[in-house]
Amino acid sequence: MTGIELRHVRKQFGATVAVEDLNLVVRAGEFLSLLGPSGCGKTTTLRMVAGLEYPDKGDILINEQRINDIPVHRRNFGMVFQDHALFPHKTAYDNIAFGLKYRQVERADIERRVRRALDIVRLPNVGDRLPRDLSGGQQQRVALARAIVIEPDLLLFDEPLSALDANLREEMRVELKRIHHTLAITAIYVTHDQAEALSMSDRVVLMRDGRIEQQGTPDELYRKPASEFSARFFGQVNDVSATVIAAADNGCRVKLDGGPEVDIAGIRANTGEPIKLFLRAERAQIGLSFPNEPGFATFEGTITTCDYLGVLTRYVVDVAGVSFVVLQSAAGSVLRPRDRVTVRIPSDAWMKF
Amino acid sequence: MSARRALRSLLGALTLITYLFMLAPALVVVVLAFNTSPSSTFPMTGLTFRWFAELAQDDAVLGALWNSLVLALCASTLSTVVGTAAALSLSCFRFAGRGPMQLMLTVPILVPHIVLGVGLLLAFRVFGLAKSFPLLVIGHMAMTLPYVVLTTSHRLRAIPANIEEAARTLGANRIQTFCAITLPLALPAVLASSLFAFMSSFDEVTATLFWLPANMQTVPTQIMAMLQFSVDQKINALAALLIVGSVVLAAAALALGRALSVDEQRPRGKRT
Ligand SMILES: Nc1ncnc2c1ncn2[C@@H]1O[C@H](COP(=O)(O)OP(=O)(O)OP(=O)(O)O)[C@@H](O)[C@H]1O
Ligand SMILES: [Mg+2]
Numbered sequence: 001m002t003g004i005e006l007r008h009v010r011k012q013f014g015a016t017v018a019v020e021d022l023n024l025v026v027r028a029g030e031f032l033s034l035l036g037p038s039g040c041g042k043t044t045t046l047r048m049v050a051g052l053e054y055p056d057k058g059d060i061l062i063n064e065q066r067i068n069d070i071p072v073h074r075r076n077f078g079m080v081f082q083d084h085a086l087f088p089h090k091t092a093y094d095n096i097a098f099g100l101k102y103r104q105v106e107r108a109d110i111e112r113r114v115r116r117a118l119d120i121v122r123l124p125n126v127g128d129r130l131p132r133d134l135s136g137g138q139q140q141r142v143a144l145a146r147a148i149v150i151e152p153d154l155l156l157f158d159e160p161l162s163a164l165d166a167n168l169r170e171e172m173r174v175e176l177k178r179i180h181h182t183l184a185i186t187a188i189y190v191t192h193d194q195a196e197a198l199s200m201s202d203r204v205v206l207m208r209d210g211r212i213e214q215q216g217t218p219d220e221l222y223r224k225p226a227s228e229f230s231a232r233f234f235g236q237v238n239d240v241s242a243t244v245i246a247a248a249d250n251g252c253r254v255k256l257d258g259g260p261e262v263d264i265a266g267i268r269a270n271t272g273e274p275i276k277l278f279l280r281a282e283r284a285q286i287g288l289s290f291p292n293e294p295g296f297a298t299f300e301g302t303i304t305t306c307d308y309l310g311v312l313t314r315y316v317v318d319v320a321g322v323s324f325v326v327l328q329s330a331a332g333s334v335l336r337p338r339d340r341v342t343v344r345i346p347s348d349a350w351m352k353f
Numbered sequence: 354m355s356a357r358r359a360l361r362s363l364l365g366a367l368t369l370i371t372y373l374f375m376l377a378p379a380l381v382v383v384v385l386a387f388n389t390s391p392s393s394t395f396p397m398t399g400l401t402f403r404w405f406a407e408l409a410q411d412d413a414v415l416g417a418l419w420n421s422l423v424l425a426l427c428a429s430t431l432s433t434v435v436g437t438a439a440a441l442s443l444s445c446f447r448f449a450g451r452g453p454m455q456l457m458l459t460v461p462i463l464v465p466h467i468v469l470g471v472g473l474l475l476a477f478r479v480f481g482l483a484k485s486f487p488l489l490v491i492g493h494m495a496m497t498l499p500y501v502v503l504t505t506s507h508r509l510r511a512i513p514a515n516i517e518e519a520a521r522t523l524g525a526n527r528i529q530t531f532c533a534i535t536l537p538l539a540l541p542a543v544l545a546s547s548l549f550a551f552m553s554s555f556d557e558v559t560a561t562l563f564w565l566p567a568n569m570q571t572v573p574t575q576i577m578a579m580l581q582f583s584v585d586q587k588i589n590a591l592a593a594l595l596i597v598g599s600v601v602l603a604a605a606a607l608a609l610g611r612a613l614s615v616d617e618q619r620p621r622g623k624r625t
Contacts, residue, residue, distance in 0.1 A: 077522060079518075098533070146523065
C-alpha cells in the first residue's frame with residue numbers, strides 16, 4: 001500500500017489561485033476526503049495528484065519519491081470522474097479492459113481480471129453493453145471497475161456520486177466503502193457533500209479558498225470544529241453574542257445579549273469580556289417542559305416558525321429576543337408556532353472560536 | 354380535432370410538393386436518359402441503353418471523368434489530412450494566433466467562388482506559375498478545407514476532455530489516447546467531411562474554369578462545353594450517372610456515419 005504526501009503545493013490559473021501552500025499526508029490504506037465549498041480547490045488538488053495538472057510550486061511525493069515529473073499514464077492511479085467519463089464507443093467490458101491493454105497483461109488474464117472487477121462492483125452481466133445502454137448507477141460502477149482493475153496504487157474520486165439521485169447515492173456510498181475495504185487501497189475522495197465525507201472517510205480534510213481549514217476524523221471535525229467556517233460546514237449553527245459575567249477554570253457564566261444568563265462548560269474567558277458563542281441546532285432541545293437537571297440550561301421561549309423536514313423538524317424559537325434554531329426529531333408531540341416551550345441546552349454544547 | 358387533422362394533411366401535402374419540386378427534375382433526367390429518341394423530350398418513344406454505350410465510347414467525357422475523379426480524390430484526401438490536423442490543434446491546444454488561424458481556415462466558405470477563382474489565378478501570375486494540375490488541386494483543397502476543419506473541430510470539441518483524461522490515467526500516453534479514443538470518436542465527422550469535400554470538389558465549376566490548364570476538362574466543364582453545341586442525349590445519360598452516383602455516395606456516407614457514431618447524448622433505447 002502506498003501513502004502520498006503533498007508539500008507546499010500551489011496552483012494558479014491566470015489570476016485565480018486555486019491551491020495555496022497545501023500540505024497534506026495521506027496514509028497508506030486510508031480513505032481521505034477532500035471536502036469544501038465549490039471552487040475551494042478540491043478538484044485541482046486531486047488533478048495534481050493524478051498528474052493531470054502540474055503544480056506551480058511544491059512537491060508531490062510517494063514513498064518519499066518526488067513524482068511531479070512522472071506523467072499521468074505512468075502513475076498507476078485509478079481515477080473515477082464525476083460524470084463517469086466512460087468511453088462511449090466501447091462496451092463495458094472494453095472500457096474496463098482498456099487499462100490492462102497498456103500493461104503487460106496476457107489475454108486470458110485480462111478476461112479473468114475484468115470479470116473479477118465486474119464481480120467486485122456487482123455488475124456481472126453487462127459486459128457487452130455500451131455505456132449509453134447502462135443506467136447512471138451502472139455506468140458509475142463500470143467507471144469504478146475500470147479504475148480498480150489496473151490494481152492502482154491510489155484511487156482518486158472526484159465527486160463520483162453527485163450525478164446520481166439520492167437513493168442511489170446512499171447505496172453507492174455503502175458500496176464504495178465496501179469496495180475500499182475489500183481492496184485495502186489508499187483513496188482520496190473529493191466531495192462537497194458533508195454527509196458523504198463524514199460517513200465514508202477515515203479522515204476528512206476541509207478546504208477553504210485553496211487552503212486546508214481543518215483536518216481530522218469525521219468525529220473530530222463535527223465535535224471540535226476549529227473555526228466558525230468548520231462549524232458551519234457541518235450543519236446549522238446558532239450564533240449568539242454574550243458577555244462573560246463570571247469566570248472559572250473549567251467554564252464561565254455568560255449573559256446572552258438581550259437574553260438570559262447561562263452556565264457554559266469548557267470555555268475559558270475573562271470576566272467582562274464580550275464573546276461570540278456558537279451552538280449546533282441539533283444540540284438544543286425543545287419541549288413543553290423538562291425536569292431540572294444539572295449540566296443543562298433551560299429557558300422559556302415561543303416558537304416562531306416550524307419547518308417539517310421529514311426525519312427532523314426545524315423550529316425557530318424566540319427566547320427573550322434571542323432566536324434559536326433547533327433541529328429535532330419529529331417523533332413525539334407536535335409543536336406549533338406561538339406555542340410556549342422550554343429550550344434545553346447542554347452546558348457543554350456551546351462553542352467559541 | 355378535425356382542424357388539426359386538416360392542418361396535418363395540408364402540411365403533408367406541402368412537404369410532398371416540396372420534395373417533388375426538388376426531385377422531379379432529377380427524376381426526369383434519369384428517366385429520359387433511357388429514351389430512344391435523340392431529343393430529350395416527352396413522350397418517351399422507347400427504352401434503350403444506347404446513350405450510355407455512346408458515353409462509354411466518348412474519349413472526351415471519359416477523360417473529363419478521370420480528371421474529375423483524380424482531382425476530387427487528391428483535393429479531398431489532402432484537405433482531410435490537413436484539415437483534421439488543423440482541427441485537432443485548434444480544439445486541443447491554446448496558442449498565439451489561434452483565432453486568426455481559425456478564421457483563415459474557415460473564411461473561404463464565405464468567399465464567392467468567382468472571387469477565389471480570380472484571386473488564386475492572379476496569385477499564380479504574381480509568382481510566375483503556369484496553370485497546372487497540382488495548382489488546380491491546391492485550389493480545390495483551399496475550397497474544401499473549411500468543411501473538414503469546421504465539421505471535425507466541432508466534433509472534437511464535443512468530446513469531453515475527461516474521457517481523454519480517463520484514458521491517460523489508465524495508462525495510455527497522448528498518442529495512444531488519440532488513436533484509441535479521440536480518433537474513433539471523431540471518425541464519423543472526418544469521413545463525412547471528406548466525402549463532402551470530395552463531392553464539392555467534383556462538382557465545382559466556377560473557380561475551376563479559371564484554374565484549368567489548357568486542354569483539360571473536368572466533368573462539369575465538359576458538360577458546359579457539350580451544352581454549347583446541343584442538348585445531347587449523352588448529357589442526359591451522364592447526368593443520370595452523376596445523380597445515381599451521388600445518391601449512392603450520400604446514402605453510403607449516412608449509413609457509415611450511423612454505424613460509426615456512438616453518441617452518449619442519443620436517447621437510450623429500451624433496457625431489459
Ligand atoms: N482550468 C482552469 N482554468 C482556470 N481556472 C480554473 C481551472 N480549473 C480550476 N480553476 C479555478 O480554480 C478554482 C478552484 O477550482 P476547483 O475546480 O479545484 O474547485 P472545486 O473545489 O473542485 O469546486 P467544485 O466543488 O465546484 O468542483 C476555481 O476558482 C476555479 O474557477
Ligand atoms: Mg470540483
